[in-house]
Amino acid sequence: MATKRARAAEAPAESTAEAPEPKSDIEPTFNPKGEMMWESSPSRYIAKISLHTRKEILRPIDPEELLVHAHRDKNPVEVTAQFMASRAIQLTGNEDAVKDGLRRMNALAGSLAESLGKATGLKAVEKQTKKLMGVAERSYIFQFREPSHLSEKEVKGRVAKLQAEARAALKARGRAPKLQVLLTGATGFLGKEILVQAADDKNIAQMVCALRPEKIRDPKTREVVKVLSPQQRGAQLLERLGISGARAKKFRFVDGDIEKPNLGIPDAELAKLEKTLTHIVHCAASVSFDDTYENSYRANVLGARNALELAYRVQNAKGSSFINHIAIETSYIHGRKKRSMALENALAFPRAFYNNYYELTKAMASIDTDRFMIEKGLRVAQLLPSIVIGHSRTGNNYGDTKVVNAPINAFGRSKDQIDKLATDMVGRSKARMIAAVAMAFPGDATAELNLVPVDRVVAGIIAALVVPEAIGERIHLATDNRIRTEDIVRITKEEIGIDVRLTDPTLFRNFTLPLMKIALEKMKEPKLANALDKLATIFGGYGEWGQPIHDVGNDVRILGLPIRRPNTLFAFRMLCRHNKYVQDFGKVRDADEVARRELVWSQVLENIEFETGRQVASISPEEFQRLLEAHLDLRAFKAKKGG
Numbered sequence: 001m002a003t004k005r006a007r008a009a010e011a012p013a014e015s016t017a018e019a020p021e022p023k024s025d026i027e028p029t030f031n032p033k034g035e036m037m038w039e040s041s042p043s044r045y046i047a048k049i050s051l052h053t054r055k056e057i058l059r060p061i062d063p064e065e066l067l068v069h070a071h072r073d074k075n076p077v078e079v080t081a082q083f084m085a086s087r088a089i090q091l092t093g094n095e096d097a098v099k100d101g102l103r104r105m106n107a108l109a110g111s112l113a114e115s116l117g118k119a120t121g122l123k124a125v126e127k128q129t130k131k132l133m134g135v136a137e138r139s140y141i142f143q144f145r146e147p148s149h150l151s152e153k154e155v156k157g158r159v160a161k162l163q164a165e166a167r168a169a170l171k172a173r174g175r176a177p178k179l180q181v182l183l184t185g186a187t188g189f190l191g192k193e194i195l196v197q198a199a200d201d202k203n204i205a206q207m208v209c210a211l212r213p214e215k216i217r218d219p220k221t222r223e224v225v226k227v228l229s230p231q232q233r234g235a236q237l238l239e240r241l242g243i244s245g246a247r248a249k250k251f252r253f254v255d256g257d258i259e260k261p262n263l264g265i266p267d268a269e270l271a272k273l274e275k276t277l278t279h280i281v282h283c284a285a286s287v288s289f290d291d292t293y294e295n296s297y298r299a300n301v302l303g304a305r306n307a308l309e310l311a312y313r314v315q316n317a318k319g320s321s322f323i324n325h326i327a328i329e330t331s332y333i334h335g336r337k338k339r340s341m342a343l344e345n346a347l348a349f350p351r352a353f354y355n356n357y358y359e360l361t362k363a364m365a366s367i368d369t370d371r372f373m374i375e376k377g378l379r380v381a382q383l384l385p386s387i388v389i390g391h392s393r394t395g396n397n398y399g400d401t402k403v404v405n406a407p408i409n410a411f412g413r414s415k416d417q418i419d420k421l422a423t424d425m426v427g428r429s430k431a432r433m434i435a436a437v438a439m440a441f442p443g444d445a446t447a448e449l450n451l452v453p454v455d456r457v458v459a460g461i462i463a464a465l466v467v468p469e470a471i472g473e474r475i476h477l478a479t480d481n482r483i484r485t486e487d488i489v490r491i492t493k494e495e496i497g498i499d500v501r502l503t504d505p506t507l508f509r510n511f512t513l514p515l516m517k518i519a520l521e522k523m524k525e526p527k528l529a530n531a532l533d534k535l536a537t538i539f540g541g542y543g544e545w546g547q548p549i550h551d552v553g554n555d556v557r558i559l560g561l562p563i564r565r566p567n568t569l570f571a572f573r574m575l576c577r578h579n580k581y582v583q584d585f586g587k588v589r590d591a592d593e594v595a596r597r598e599l600v601w602s603q604v605l606e607n608i609e610f611e612t613g614r615q616v617a618s619i620s621p622e623e624f625q626r627l628l629e630a631h632l633d634l635r636a637f638k639a640k641k642g643g
């Protein structure tokens with residue numbers, strides 16, 4: 001739970017002014033015309049504080065002003081300064097010193113402009129000079145609103161009471177607690193791994209999955225040709241995951257829609273669940289980095305609030321068996337912090353804002369979760385995965401194509417296209433030109449990414465079911481061995497043969513990307529131009545310097561997970577191999593075929609490990625390729641007999 005101190009906003013670098021505590025009420029505020037503000041406004045969670053008056057600016061916050069892109073690339077001087085800073089960090093390796101230098105230069109330029117203003121007696125001169133010199137000046141800061149007026153001691157007392165209640169409820173169930181869990185998001189990437197691990201978990205007796213129906217569309221016309229009920233989806237899901245017989249009996253699939261009250265679960269079902277449920281694991285969300293604020297708000301804030309309301313209702317139902325709620329969040333609720341440590345239990349409005357509405361709305365949901373816990377007494381644990389990638393040993397990801405998979409698959413497909421073109425003289429020169437422009441990606445070589453394999457994340461979620469001490473905590477399900485962008489580029493080249501060139505992100509946004517688009521359009525490759533534009537805009541932010549460092553420890557200390565976290569370099573290597581052979585860079589889309597291939601892949605890797613006595617990820621790309629061809633018929637994607 002965030003303390004009052006930790007919640008105070010990180011004041012912008014150019015200001016030393018102390019901001020006051022924002023009003024801690026969660027009442028709706030009013031605009032200057034006296035109209036109540038839009039219900040879903042970020043203003044319910046965030047206060048904009050004037051640095052001049054030290055008071056809250058009572059105007060609805062436009063969600064866009066909370067994102068990184070609204071605050072940068074304002075003029076050529078600033079663009080140049082950012083570019084130079086990035087170069088300096090690469091040369092010196094000292095991010096803090098370079099940031100400090102930037103701050104000093106900004107202050108110097110600011111006082112120079114002020115002197116000019118005084119000397120001429122014209123405020124306009126000062127203003128114009130500041131603009132010309134790219135002086136960054138903000139007259140306000142953002143702060144998260146406090147979830148309660150209580151003191152730290154009172155909050156601690158409440159959390160201890162909630163933990164004690166959960167401990168007693170768990171203890172009363174005896175050594176075999178026969179847990180009854182309601183899960184949202186079972187059809188998603190993490191959800192599928194939850195089902196796989198839950199199938200073999202002795203503590204879990206039943207898992208009820210709330211699913212919405214699925215519209216199956218004709219791939220060409222996009223017309224709806226069939227609608228699968230939640231029960232049909234569930235049966236299909238279990239089959240694809242290889243969960244059958246007695247293991248399958250553990251699972252039940254019911255109607256659900258997280259955007260509706262009570263998660264859209266029918267009343268008759270709710271009546272049963274109210275008495276039997278021990279946990280709700282809320283995992284469903286919209287994990288889309290380019291969605292609108294409204295869509296992200298509905299899925300991530302409203303969805304989370306509906307889950308919290310339902311958990312509260314079940315906790316307080318007559319004859320309730322409820323132990324606690326588990327909210328799946330993201331460690332990126334800390335936003336862009338420019339290398340300052342993102343502590344597990346402290347949530348402050350990020351100095352460098354949010355990358356997208358996904359991060360912002362997940363942070364807003366986390367604040368609602370705190371409010372439910374402190375004000376209403378809901379027993380809830382918050383689990384925060386970092387960037388989730390496929391299984392640590394195999395790279396298997398159940399057909400996921402999001403997040404890190406998206407750029408890797410896009411580069412793989414571009415390479416295929418380039419290789420195809422390069423069969424004749426004309427094609428070869430076009431291929432060379434396309435490669436020259438299309439293989440650039442915004443990123444600083446030294447930026448560090450926090451990638452965590454899905455099996456580790458889900459081990460944390462399952463463990464939290466029987467750890468009442470997780471209540472009142474934010475727990476990062478992240479890694480302590482972060483991967484550098486330069487390692488990502490090196491491994492991608494070794495495994496996929498793609499020579500990605502890292503380009504300075506500031507330069508890329510302002511010059512390379514617009515030029516690249518023009519060049520690709522001229523080469524009659526508008527689809528490639530669009531795809532690369534989208535990719536760079538959506539994912540570019542995660543490869544820049546100034547990434548937050550996510551503190552870890554609670555996963556081991558509180559949840560009891562093994563202290564040795566999966567080797568990220570190995571896991572990323574297996575992601576590349578998996579996406580190349582199993583997914584064909586996202587071209588194998590049929591979910592049944594993906595499931596079949598992942599099973600074969602797993603068996604073949606096991607055979608190779610048995611034969612060599614080594615972990616597949618430790619085997620060099622050339623040797624792995626030879627071994628794979630000996631064990632796997634790559635065309636039919638079937639294990640070779642005796643291989």
Ligand SMILES: NC(=O)c1ccc[n+]([C@@H]2O[C@H](COP(=O)([O-])OP(=O)(O)OC[C@H]3O[C@@H](n4cnc5c(N)ncnc54)[C@H](OP(=O)(O)O)[C@@H]3O)[C@@H](O)[C@H]2O)c1
Binds near residue numbers: 189256258328
């Ligand atoms: N993937 C990551 O790298 C990552 C990292 C950190 C945190 N997380 C968090 O982990 C959780 C799961 O992420 P994921 O990667 O598994 O996401 P995902 O693969 O995109 O799956 C999202 C799930 O949410 C469900 N869902 C969305 N809107 C719904 C609605 N209105 N009603 C019912 N279900 C709905 C989807 O159901 P349908 O099948 O019906 O669409 C699907 O099951 C999220 O809370 C996410 O924020 C993920």
